[in-house]
Amino acid sequence: xxxxxxxxxxxxxxxxxxxxxxxxxxxxxxxxxxxxxxxxxxxxxxxxxxxxxxxxxxxxxxxxxxxxxxxxxxxxxxxxxxxxxxxxxxxxxxxxxxxxxxxxxxxxxxxxxxxxxxxxxxxxxxxxxxxxxxxxxxxxxxxxxxxxxxxxxxxxxxxxxxxxxxxxxxxxxxxxxxxxxxxxxxxxxxxxxxxxxxxxxxxxxxxxxxxxxxxxxxxxxxxxxxxxxxxxxxxxxxxxxxxxxxxxxxxxxxxxxxxxxxxxxxxxxxxxxxxxxxxxxxxxxxxxxxxxxxxxxxxxxxxxxxxxxxxxxxxxxxxxxxxxxxxxxxxxxxxxxxxxxxxxxxxxxxxxxxxxxxxxxxxxxxxxxxxxxxxxxxxxxxxxxxxxxxxxxxxxxxxxxxxxxxxxxxxxxxxxxxxxxxxxxxxxxxxxxxxxxxxxxxxxxxxxxxxxxxxxxxxxxxxxxxxxxxxxxxxxxxxxxxxxxxxxxxxxxx
Numbered sequence: 295x296x297x298x299x300x301x302x303x304x305x306x307x308x309x310x311x312x313x314x315x316x317x318x319x320x321x322x323x324x325x326x327x328x329x330x331x332x333x334x335x336x337x338x339x340x341x342x343x344x345x346x347x348x349x350x351x352x353x354x355x356x357x358x359x360x361x362x363x364x365x366x367x368x369x370x371x372x373x374x375x376x377x378x379x380x381x382x383x384x385x386x387x388x389x390x391x392x393x394x395x396x397x398x399x400x401x402x403x404x405x406x407x408x409x410x411x412x413x414x415x416x417x418x419x420x421x422x423x424x425x426x427x428x429x430x431x432x433x434x435x436x437x438x439x440x441x442x443x444x445x446x447x448x449x450x451x452x453x454x455x456x457x458x459x460x461x462x463x464x465x466x467x468x469x470x471x472x473x474x475x476x477x478x479x480x481x482x483x484x485x486x487x488x489x490x491x492x493x494x495x496x497x498x499x500x501x502x503x504x505x506x507x508x509x510x511x512x513x514x515x516x517x518x519x520x521x522x523x524x525x526x527x528x529x530x531x532x533x534x535x536x537x538x539x540x541x542x543x544x545x546x547x548x549x550x551x552x553x554x555x556x557x558x559x560x561x562x563x564x565x566x567x568x569x570x571x572x573x574x575x576x577x578x579x580x581x582x583x584x585x586x587x588x589x590x591x592x593x594x595x596x597x598x599x600x601x602x603x604x605x606x607x608x609x610x611x612x613x614x615x616x617x618x619x620x621x622x623x624x625x626x627x628x629x630x631x632x633x634x635x636x637x638x639x640x641x642x643x644x645x646x647x648x649x650x651x652x653x654x655x656x657x658x659x660x661x662x663x664x665x666x667x668x669x670x671x672x673x674x675x676x677x678x679x680x681x682x683x684x685x686x687x688x689x690x691x692x693x694x695x696x697x698x699x700x701x702x703x704x705x706x707x708x709x710x711x712x713x714x715x716x717x718x719x720x721x722x723x724x725x726x727x728x729x730x731x732x733x734x735x736x737x738x739x740x741x742x743x744x745x746x747x748x749x750x751x752x753x754x755x756x757x758x759x760x761x762x763x764x765x766x767x768x769x770x771x772x773x774x775x776x777x778x779x780x781x782x783x784x785x786x787x788x
Contacts, residue, residue, distance in 0.1 A: 326501075381706050
């Protein structure tokens, strides 16, 4: 692996430009990759720690299932709703400036989340934290993809990046169990010192870069797209209480559709839109975005249900639940270092399909779960299959989404795939929560009734993964057919 280092007289902090893969990377390049990966570590840490704490938060603040999902959805909507603006801002203002500012806001929002005393305020801090992550995530990924050349160097960097994300998730499960045992607020306060340490290191290591020439901000695009997603998710969560035929429900669906149409109209008119719609003609990028919806959407919703199932139905302590789910995170962390080499050898499409197959198998195995399961035979196999699915799918999707994209649109491509993952996760979780609420959440007194209330959500999660698998496998089938036809013609000629 190479790391050709170039320095400019005006900018001592800009120390690398597309490392050549035949040389060893210098220590400073490794340090940059570690800092960027540490921020992804924080994302995984935050999601898993808060997931473990949800039942405790609900008990102390008096929040039901529909309200608890907003602690998750508030974050992913702020994250996904502004990711496109985050990626575009990084391209226009400079990646270093955007990354440092957003990381500072992330640390502050984490602190506030641990100090508030009401559900709405807690959800608000989660939304702010998601907004800050909407700028750190595409910026960090675009720093990697513009620093490491497409091919082995970038695949290796992205596989290391994935290791940190998986490690954050697996560490968050354990730390979330420990912190929740002390008090759920510590699950929000724990990331603060890590974020501050990452901020100090990033200030030194992230290279200075020049903003893209020309361009502008598409604030109306950001407002219309985020508004459409917020209205849609809110409506999906609240509709079961009002009724699906209620005039307000129908009106909110119409308003969401109108905002989405306005977003498309705005993007077509601007010289420098939030999303250059022409980029969506790249088939590999579109497939990567659909795959990440299936992966994140199904996985996050499954985790939400399982967290409630293990603690509320089975009565497990938070730490016990965290240990039960830990093998999934460990499997991702242990396998991710080899992902880059495997992707080089077999390609992204096969890995994405394999990952979604593993997810579907894990969900199907979990569907017949009862109220007195044996962990080793009823829960662990699903946990391992889900870990394998994430290990296979996530790095492959990240590589496929940014392959063949020009450097000045790496921020946009990274923002698109992250947006699809986060907004898709929020939408799938909203539907899942609506299905759970429809079955009579409040009336579920016994463990059997509670489990019955969860089953429609589990079925829907499985359906989402199956739909993603169907989309992902089509290109492979077409490719096989394209190869088979010339072979058959040649055989006939002989």
